[in-house]
Amino acid sequence: MGAREDDRRRIPRTDVLLNDAEVRSAGRDKSVAEVEFVVRGVLARARSGQLGVDDVRAQVLSEVASPTYSGTPVLNATGVVVHTNLGRAPLSSGAVSAMVAAAGYVDVELDLATGRRGPRGLATREALLRCVPAAEDALIVNNGAAALTLVCTMLAQDGEVLLSRGEMVEIGDGFRIPPLIESTGVRLREVGMTNRTRLADYADAIGPRTRAILKVHPSNFRVSGFTTSVGFAELRTLGLPVIADVGSGLLSPDPALPDEPDAATTLRDGADLVIASGDKLLGGPQAGIILGSSALVERARRHPLARALRVDKITLAALEATLRGVEAPVPHYLHLDPARHEERTRRLADRLGATVVEVTGRVGGGGAPEVGLPGWAVVLPEACALHLRRGRPTVLARVEQGQCLLDVRCIPEESEEALESAVQFALSQV
Structure with a gap:
C-alpha cells in the first residue's frame, strides 16, 4: 500500500500540466475549459x-491533441449508396469547397450592390429552378420532414389534409407520417383502402375543413397486385392544392430508376407542390426542398414556422455547389461503369490473394427498394469485419452468410491504397 501511495505522490498537479508548454501547444485548437x-x-x-x-x-x-470533431471518417464498402447510418450522401469536392468558402463572413443575406439586406439563399434557389424548370419557385428548409411539416401547417393548420391509407408510411427511426403532421394541429383524414384508392374516395371525404390533398411516395416498400391509385391530374379536378412528397430528391427522370418519382415530372403531372430531400438521390447536404406554385411557396416562405426551419449558410453553399457542379458521388456510384467496377474489384482481390463474388448493391436511404445494383465484391473471412470497423482507416463492409464482403462501388479510387492497407491489417488480426 505504501508503494502505491508513493506512486500517487508523483502524479503531476493539474496546474503543472495545464502550464506545460507541450500540453498547451498540443491543445491549441481546444478551449481552455476542454483542455482542463x-x-x-x-x-x-x-x-x-x-x-x-x-x-x-x-x-x-x-x-x-485529438481532433475537436469526434466523427470517424468511414470507407463505405457495403455497396449501399445512400447509407443512412453513414450520413447518407457523401458530398462532392465542389460542395466541400463551397462549405469552406461559406464558413467565414459571406453575403448570404446581403445585396452587395446596395449594401442593404438581400434575399436569403437566392443563388441556391435559382440553381434549383434551373434544374427543375417546371417549378415556379423554390424554398429550402432543414430536412424533408421539416418541408412536409411546414407545407401542411401553412395550408391546413385550421383544417384537415386527405391522405390515402396506402401512403400512411413510417419514415426513418420509427417516425410516422400521421403523428408528424398531426403534431402541427392539422387533422389527417385517411381515404380509400391500403391497396386501392379511387378519385371518388377523395371526393367523398372532402368537407368544409378540408384544405389540401397529400400524396406520399412509399419509398421503402411496394404494394403490388390488386391496386389502384389516383394521378395528380385527376386530383387537381377536386379544386384543392395537391402536395406530393416524393422523398428521394430525384429532380429529373433517371432511366436506371424507372419507378422512382422525380420532381420535374410530378409537377408537370399536376402537383402544386413537391417536397424532396437534398441528401438522398440528389447527393447534396441534408435539406428539405419545396418546389412548385409561386403563390404557395411564397406563403410557406412567409409562414412563421419557416424561420425555425430555415437552413444555414453552409447548407445553402453545399446545395448550390451540388446543383451547379460536376456529378456528385451518389449519382456517380449509382451509374458506376460495370466493367470498371469489376476491374477494380479483381485488382484488389489479386493483391490480397482473395476471391471475388457477384453481389447486388442497393440505392439505400429508402429510395428504389426494388432496384438492385449488380456488382462484385472481395470475399474475406467474416472475422475481418470487426477489425475493419476498428481499424484506421475505418471500413464498413457487408457481412452475409458467414463472409465479409468488400464492395468498392462507393470507395473513391484515390482511397484504394488506404482500403488495401486496412484490409491487410484486418487479415493480420484473424
Missing part, C-alpha cells in the same frame, strides 16, 4: 490506478 477537462480526466484515472503514473503526461498530450 481532459487533464482532470487523465489525473482521475491515474489516481484510481487505471493509468500508470509514468504514462500521465503522454496520455494528456495524446488526448488534448
Whole structure:
C-alpha cells in the first residue's frame, strides 16, 4: 500500500500540466475549459490506478491533441449508396469547397450592390429552378420532414389534409407520417383502402375543413397486385392544392430508376407542390426542398414556422455547389461503369490473394427498394469485419452468410491504397 501511495505522490498537479508548454501547444485548437477537462480526466484515472503514473503526461498530450470533431471518417464498402447510418450522401469536392468558402463572413443575406439586406439563399434557389424548370419557385428548409411539416401547417393548420391509407408510411427511426403532421394541429383524414384508392374516395371525404390533398411516395416498400391509385391530374379536378412528397430528391427522370418519382415530372403531372430531400438521390447536404406554385411557396416562405426551419449558410453553399457542379458521388456510384467496377474489384482481390463474388448493391436511404445494383465484391473471412470497423482507416463492409464482403462501388479510387492497407491489417488480426 505504501508503494502505491508513493506512486500517487508523483502524479503531476493539474496546474503543472495545464502550464506545460507541450500540453498547451498540443491543445491549441481546444478551449481552455476542454483542455482542463481532459487533464482532470487523465489525473482521475491515474489516481484510481487505471493509468500508470509514468504514462500521465503522454496520455494528456495524446488526448488534448485529438481532433475537436469526434466523427470517424468511414470507407463505405457495403455497396449501399445512400447509407443512412453513414450520413447518407457523401458530398462532392465542389460542395466541400463551397462549405469552406461559406464558413467565414459571406453575403448570404446581403445585396452587395446596395449594401442593404438581400434575399436569403437566392443563388441556391435559382440553381434549383434551373434544374427543375417546371417549378415556379423554390424554398429550402432543414430536412424533408421539416418541408412536409411546414407545407401542411401553412395550408391546413385550421383544417384537415386527405391522405390515402396506402401512403400512411413510417419514415426513418420509427417516425410516422400521421403523428408528424398531426403534431402541427392539422387533422389527417385517411381515404380509400391500403391497396386501392379511387378519385371518388377523395371526393367523398372532402368537407368544409378540408384544405389540401397529400400524396406520399412509399419509398421503402411496394404494394403490388390488386391496386389502384389516383394521378395528380385527376386530383387537381377536386379544386384543392395537391402536395406530393416524393422523398428521394430525384429532380429529373433517371432511366436506371424507372419507378422512382422525380420532381420535374410530378409537377408537370399536376402537383402544386413537391417536397424532396437534398441528401438522398440528389447527393447534396441534408435539406428539405419545396418546389412548385409561386403563390404557395411564397406563403410557406412567409409562414412563421419557416424561420425555425430555415437552413444555414453552409447548407445553402453545399446545395448550390451540388446543383451547379460536376456529378456528385451518389449519382456517380449509382451509374458506376460495370466493367470498371469489376476491374477494380479483381485488382484488389489479386493483391490480397482473395476471391471475388457477384453481389447486388442497393440505392439505400429508402429510395428504389426494388432496384438492385449488380456488382462484385472481395470475399474475406467474416472475422475481418470487426477489425475493419476498428481499424484506421475505418471500413464498413457487408457481412452475409458467414463472409465479409468488400464492395468498392462507393470507395473513391484515390482511397484504394488506404482500403488495401486496412484490409491487410484486418487479415493480420484473424
